[in-house]
């Protein structure tokens with residue numbers, strides 16, 4: 001799978017430093033009295049809460065609401081993750097503004113780090129050994145199924161099941177969500193794994209080990225903004241040392257591109273948009289940009 005090698009490269013290159021303002025920690029108020037429930041043999045936890053909380057999107061331009069859910073249960077080849085941090089990505093905001101059609105109500109959030117707490121029944125031994133209980137992990141926003149024609153060729157970024165089921169229907173690859181409201185059992189759709197929650201279920205193919213030396217919060221965007229920036233630079237633009245590049249917008253992806261190009265001594269021109277203001281300009285110069293423009297009006301020129 002392409003995700004794991006990339007994560008290793010990103011970690012070794014210290015590409016993971018991020019603006020903390022993009023990230024949310026799991027709310028410290030999300031505590032429940034533990035309740036004993038039945039677990040598969042591959043769970044080392046003798047008890048987990050019987051329910052959890054998650055932020056639910058119901059309709060565009062309305063606030064998310066915190067609601068209680070039955071504890072999500074993983075199926076074969078899936079893991080249950082106790083979420084430690086989740087990035088807030090503009091893709092989430094597109095859904096919340098109604099700019100990207102997606103089934104609702106749903107739980108958004110797809111840039112997660114956390115701890116493996118349970119494997120689905122009948123999950124194969126290789127997966128359990130790769131992702132043992134207690135492992136620190138980082139999730140990819142594209143959760144490859146590992147079985148389709150694209151995944152089998154290593155093009156897991158084009159996974160058919162991910163786009164056919166998750167992005168089109170808000171479910172995992174058996175056509176079902178793992179999220180059900182505690183009060184009435186109503187199913188709630190999942191945008192990727194539904195990361196703005198205390199726990200989530202994700203296919204094991206969409207998870208990589210996060211070394212315990214790395215912080216949960218700063219590492220959360222490894223699975224989206226960081227590899228999106230890397231893909232744009234390395235594969236789409238095929239940027240090489242000595243090239244000149246213009247980075248338009250210093251958000252989650254643009255700021256990662258700043259970090260990617262710096263070690264290669266590439267001439268950069270960065271164009272922060274107005275909302276990023278002085279902070280965006282400072283960040284660009286801090287990265288060694290040769291030129292940095294401020295955009296006075298997102299609809300107009302520079």
Ligand SMILES: [Zn+2]
Pocket residue numbers: 089090091110111141224225
């Ligand atoms: Zn994202």
Ligand SMILES: [Zn+2]
Pocket residue numbers: 144145146147148149150151152156158159160161162
């Ligand atoms: Zn696939």
